[in-house]
Amino acid sequence: MNPNGALRTHVDEEGRLVLPPDLVAGYGLRPGASVCIDPIENGLNLRRPVTHLAKVYVEPTNQCNLACRTCVRNTWDEPMGQMTDATFGRIVEDLRAFSPPTVFFGGFGEPLSHPHIADMVAGAKGLGAQVELITNGTLLSEDLSRRLIAAGLDILWVSLDGAKPESYADVRLGAALPQVLTNVAGFRAARQPAYRPTPEIGIAFVAMKRNIADLPDVLRLGSRLGATRYQVTNILPYTADMRAETLYAAALNDLTYLPSRWVPRLDLPKIDVSQVTRESLYRAMRSGRNISFAGQNLGRVNDRCPFIESGATAIGWDGSLSPCLPLLHNHVSYLDDLNRFGERFSRRHAVGSIIERDLSDLWTDPEYVAFRERVQVFDFSPCTFCGGCEMAEGNEEDCFGNAFPTCGGCLWAQGVIRCP
Secondary structure (H helix, E strand, C coil): CCCCCCCCCEECCCCCEECCHHHHHHCCCCCCCCCCEEEECCEEEECCCCCCCCEEEECCECCCCCCCCCCHHHCCCCCCCECCHHHHHHHHHHHCCCCCCEEEECCCCCHHHCCCHHHHHHHHHCCCCCEEEEECCCCCCHHHHHHHHHHCCCEEEEECCCCCHHHHHHHCCCCCHHHHHHHHHHHHHHCCCCCCCCCEEEEEEEECCCCHHHHHHHHHHHHHCCCCEEEEEECCCCCHHHHHHCCCCCCCCCHHHCCCCCCCEEEECCCCCCCCCHHHHHHHHCCCCEEEECCEEHHHHCCCCHHHHCCEEEECCCCEEECCHHHCCCEEECCCCCCCCCCEEECCCCCEECCCCCHHHHHCCHHHHHHHHHHHHCCCCCCCCCCCCHHHHECCECCCCCECCCCCCCCCCCCCCCCC
């Protein structure tokens, strides 16, 4: 490996590319695996085979101690509950059949409200897995911080949607920013001193019109808390009134983000973003060209499911297994800030239950494998920038003839909504 991380390999006498064993194992490139390769300028983009399980989202509970404006619970009528010890034990046992994937504790509830969350972290870490967890930070007591650290947690993600007490409380209803910051500071202090102490601390920020001005200050707060990772996502409106908060109406239809073969290209270098350049850069971004920065094309984020591409699956609190977080629960949402689509109902899709079938059996189920292959190709109708029709009001079918579940209206697949 050279200093910039590139691996050097060779082509054998029969014209086959020989990959290093660690790379083969890390990406699940087993003999017979089917992979997608995207030709890119001056290279090839080798995508992970859909047969490789690399990340498991585990939802300890879908209950929460807050009532945030951004939450899916504002519009759903789903049963509430907590994962039982027996169900989680089944997950741990089933994961032994795989090379240890990343285990991420999250979903649509507050993981720290589960009474055995530290034991769950320890159980996942005992597999040799990378273990991450996301929290609103309100329940992160000194005792729980010590237990999570002792359990081997690798990354603690904290949701911070405001940098001032009033703007934070305006989104995170029922929470107080000073207490959350005190809790996270206590977590940081409880870690063992090291050059790069663990667990790492990450900050997750949901961007909307009412709080986007706070983003620079949130980054500064993160620095004070010792954060080493940051992720910004857009809001997905689950209620009609939250449509006015979106920041991506133009981005869904912008030529900037379309594949470069469709529109004129504009290649930009690394360049200072300053008082001198910002107006010109803004006008260039709005010029109707497809944009690349230092060779990285913005259009490449379209029609790419982050869950399929990362080799992920999701397990709900009740043991049901779904292809992604958005399909864990029935929910209502809105695709844009206009009335083109109106209310969109997404029906949950459970491949099966790990209580009834082994995870290995579910992961290799032919219908589930075929679904992942279909999503990787992403031959769905373009609901996110289409003029709108009745089929865009749900995920049951689309105008290309795809049957449930369809993904053309998924904002995760367009790079608009992101999860850690």
